[in-house]
Amino acid sequence: MLQLQTIREHKEEIILALGKRNIDAETLLNNVLLLDEKRRTTQTQLDNVLAESNTLSKEIGVLYKTGKAQEATVLKERTVNLKEESKQLGEDLNTAAEELQSLLYQIPNAPHISVRKGSSEEDNEEVFKEGKIPTLEATALPHWELAKKYDIIDFELGVKIAGAGFPVYKGKGARLQRALINYFLDKNTEAGYTEIQVPHLVNELSGYGTGQLPDKEGQMYHVTEDDLYLIPTAEVPVTNIFRDVILNESDFPVTYTGYTPCFRREAGSYGAHVRGLNRLHQFDKVEIVRVEHPTKSYEALDDMVEHVKGILRDLKLPYRILRLCGGDLGFTAALTFDFEVFSTAQDRWLEISSISNFETYQANRLKLRFKDENGKSQLAHTLNGSSLALPRVLAGILENYQTPDGIRVPEVLVPYCGFDLIN
Template sequence: MLQVSFIRENKDEVIKALAKRNMDATSMIDEVVTLDEDRRKIQTELDNTLAESNTLSKEIGNLFKSGKAQEANVLKEKTTQLKEASKSLGEALNSTADKLNDLLYKIPNIPNTIVPSGSTDADNEEVYREGDIPTLHDGAMPHWDLAKKYDIIDFELGNKITGAGFPVYKGKGARLQRALIAYFLDKNTEAGYTEYQLPHLVNEASGFGTGQLPDKEGQMYHVTEDNLYLIPTAEVPGTNIFRDVVLNENDLPVAITGYTPCFRREAGSYGAHVRGLNRLHQFDKVEILRVEHPDSSYVALDGMVEHVKTILKELKLPYRILRLCGGDLGFTSALTYDFEVFSTAQDKWLEISSVSNFETFQANRLKLRFKNSTGKNELAHTLNGSSLALPRVLAGILENYQTPDGIRIPEVLKPYTGFDIID
C-alpha cells in the first residue's frame, strides 16, 4: 500500500508512474488527497474539542471547590455539548479513515523507473538467455503424453478425485517431485536462507498484508465457515511472519525459504496453453523471501536473480529472463523478473519463476518496520521469488531430457531420486 504522505507530496509523479501500468489514476489519487485533507481537518477539530473539554473539566472542578456551583453547572452544560460533538467527530473520523484505507488498498504499487512500458506480456523485455535448446528425436512427445506413457502423472485420476488441475503423481513421477523439492530447499539453505514449514491456510489479515486481498480474491480458495484462505504461494504466510513487527537494523537482512503446496482457482483458464502441467489449481513450489534495508534491496534482488540462475544452470535447462513491462507487472510489485524455461516438445517458453521487489508496498500494509541508526522506525523492503515452482520445471525436464529409451534424470538430481532414467 502506498503511503498517504508520499502520495500527498508527490501527487503528479504518482499519477505519471501509475500510467506505466496503463491506468489513469488521476481521480483515485485526487480522492486520496481529498479524503486525507478531510481526515486531518476532522482530526484537528476533534483534538481541539477534546482539549477544550479537558480544560473546562478542570475549571469546573476549581469552581466547585471555590463554592461557585452555579457557574460550574453552566460550564457542565457546555462540556456535555462538547462530548456530543466529540462523539460525532470521532464517528466522522473513523468513517473517513475507512474510506481512505479502502481506496488505498485498490491502488497498485508504483513501477520502478527501469520497468519498460507496455500493455501485455508481449512487451516484456528479455534481459538474459542461457542454455542450448536440445534437438529431440523423431516421435518426441509433450509432457502430458510422456506422463501417460511412463505412468508417472495421472491427470484423469486427479480429475476423478477432485477436478481438472489436480494431478496425481505416481511412482518415479512422485519421487522426482520430492527430489526437486529437496534439491531446491538444499540450494536455498546453502545460500543462507533459513527453512520454514508454513501453514497452508491464512486468515484475512494475512491476505491483505501481502496484497492478495482484495486484488486476487476471486483467484483464492475461500473456506467460508472459518473465513480462511488456501495459500496461493508461500509468500503469503512467510511474509506475514513479520506483520506488526519492528526489527532492529542489525537484524537485516532476513532471508527465509519454505516449501508449500499452492492453490489457485485460475478462474476462466482454458485452452491448449493450460494442458498438462502448464497451469494447475494445486501445485508445489519452493519460495525464497527477504526483508531488506531500503538501501540494499535492489542489490538483494540482483542476488536472488543470480541464485535462481545457478539452479537452472545445474539442471541444464534452457531458460531466459524477462523484465516485466508495466502492463504485466503484478499489483504489489515495483520490479519483477520472470524466468522462463523452453519446452522443446511444445516449442514454447514456460514461466517457472518470478522474482520481485515490493519496496515498502507490502511493509506498509504489514506495518513491518525496523529501528534505524537514529532510533526512528522505518518501513523495510520485502522481496520474494520462486525457487522454484515445480510443475513447469518438471514439464521442462520431461520434455527436454526425453530420449527414445526413456527420460534421463538431470545429473544434479540423481542423488535425490536414486534412479537415472524413467523408462
Template structure:
C-alpha cells in the same frame, strides 16, 4: 500500499509513473488527497474538542470545590454539547479513515524506473537467455502424454478425486517431485536462506498484508466458516511472519525459504496452453523471501536472480529472463523478473519463476519497520521469488530430457531421487 506522505509530496510523479501500468490514477489520487484533508481536519477538530472538554471539566471541578455550583452546572451543559460533538467527530473520523484505506488499497505499486512501458506480456523485455535447446527425437511427446506413457502422473484420476487441475503423481513421478523439492530447499539453505515450515492457510489480515487481498480475492480459495484462505504462494505466510514487527537494522538481511503446496482458482483459464502441468489449481513451490534495508534491496534482487540462474544451470534447462513491462507487472511489485524455461516438445516458453522487489509497498501494509541509526522507525523493503515452482520445471525436464528409451534424469537430481531414468 503507498504511503500517504509520499503521495502528498510526489503526486504528479506517481500519476506519471502509474501510466506505465496503463492506469490513469489522477482522479483516484485526487480523491485520496481530498479525503485525507477531511480526515486530518476532522482529527484536528476532534483533538480541539476533547481538549476543550477536558479544560471545562477541570474548571467545573474547581467551581464545585469553591461552592460555585450554579456556574458549574452551566458549564456542565456545555461539556455535554462537547461530548456529543466529539462522538460525532469520532464517527466521522472512523468513516473517513476506512474510506481512505479502501482507496489506498486500489493503487498498485509505483513501477521502478527500469520497468519498460507496455500493455501485456507481449511487451516484456528479454534481458538474458542461456542454455542449448535440445534436438528431440522424432515423435517427441508433450509432458502430459509422457506422463501417461510412463504412468508417473495421472491427470484423470485427479479429476475423479477433486477436479481438473489436481494431478496425482505416482511412482517415479512422485519421487522426482520430492527430489525437486529437496534439491531446491538444499540450494536455498546453502545460499543462506533459513528453512521455514508455515501454515498452508492464512487469515484475512495476512492476505491484506502482502497484497493478495483485495486484489486477487477471486483467485484464492476461501473457507467462509473459518474466514481463512488457502495460500496461493508461501510468500504470504512467510512474509507475514514479520507483520507488526520492528527489526533491528543489524539483523538485515532477513531471509527465509519454504516449501508449500499452493492453491489457485485460476478462474477463466482454459485452452491448449493450460494442458497438463502448464496451469494447475494445486501445485508445489519452493519460495525465497527477503526483508532488506532499503539501500540494499536492489543488490539483493540481483543476487536472487543469480541464485535462480545457478539452479537452472545445474538442471541444464534452456531458460530466459524477462523484465516485466508495466502492463504485466504484478499489483504489489515495483520490479519483477520472470524466468521461463523452453519446452521443446511444446515449442513454447513456460514461466517457472518470478523474482520481485516490492520496496516499501508490502511493508507499509504489514507495518514492518526497522530502527535507523538515529532511532527513527523506517519501512523495510520486502522481496520474494520462486526457487522454484515445480510443475513447469517438471514439464521441462520430462520433455527436454526424453529419449527413445525413456526420460533421463538431470545429473544433479540423481542423488535425490535414487534413479537415473524413467522408462
C-alpha cells in the same frame, strides 16, 4: 500500499509511474489527498473538542469546591454538548479513515524507473537467455502424453478425486517431485536462506498484508466458515511473520525459504497452453523471501536472480529472463523478473519463476519497520521469488530430457531420487 506522505510529496511522479501500467491515476490520487485532508481536519477538530472538554471538566471541579455550583452547572451543560460533538466527530473520523484506506488499497505499486510501459506479456523485455535447446526425435511427446506413457502422473485420477487441475503423482513421478523439492531447499539453504515451515491457510489480515486482498480475492480458495484462505504461495505466510514487527538495522538481511503446496482458483481456460502441468489449481513451490534495508534491496534482487540462474544451470534447462512491462507487472511489485524454461516438445516458453522487489509497498501494509542508526523508524523493503515452482520445471525436464529409451533424470537430481531413467 503507497505511503500518504509519498503521495503528497511526489504526486506527479507517481502519476507518471502508474502510467506505465496504463492507469490514469490523477483522479484517484486527488481523491486520496482530499480524503486525507478531511481526515486530518476532522482529527484537529476532535482534538480541540476533547481538549476543551478536558479543560471544562477541571474548571467544574474547582467551581464545585469553591461553592459555585450554579456556574458549574452551566459548564456541565456545555460539556454534554461537547460530548455529543466529539462522538459525531469520532464517527466522521472513522468513516474518513476507512474510505481513505479503501482508496489506498486500490492503488498498485509505482513501477521502478527501469520498467517500461506496456500492455501485456507481449511487451515484456528479454534481458538474458542461456542454455542449449535440445533437438528431439520426431516422435517426441508433450509432458502430458509422457506422463501417461510412463504412468508417472495421472490427470484423470485427479479429476475423479478433486477436479481438473489437481494431478496425482505416481511412482517415479512422485519421487522426482520430492527430489526437486529437496534439491531446491538444499540449494536455498546453502545460499544462506533459513528453511521454515509455515501454515497453508492464512487469515484475512495476512491476505491484506501482502496484497492478495482485496486485489486477488477471486483467485483464492476461501474457507468461509473459519474465514481463512488457502495460500496461493508461501510468500503470504512467510512475509506475514513480520507483520507489526520493528527490526533493527543489524537484523538485515532477513532471508527465508520454504516449501508449500499452493492453491489458485485461476486455472479455467482451455487449450494446449493450459494442458497437463501448464496450469494447475494445486501445485508445489519452493519460495525465497527477503526483508532488506532500502539501500540494499536492489542488490538483493540481483542476488536472487543470480541464485535462480545457478539452479537452472545445474538442471541444464534452457531458460530466459524477462523484465516485465508495466501492463504485466503484479499489483504489489515495483520490479519483477520472470524466468521461463523452454519446452521443446510444446515449442514454447513456460514461466517457472517470478522474482520481485516490492520496495515499501507490502511493508507499509504490514507495518514492517526498522530502527535506523538515529533511532528513527522506517519502512523496510520486501522481496520474494519462486525457487522454484515445480509443475513447469517438471514439464521442462520430462520434455527436454526424453529419449527413445525413456526420460533421463538431470544428473544433479539423481542422488535425490535414486534413479537416472524413467522408462
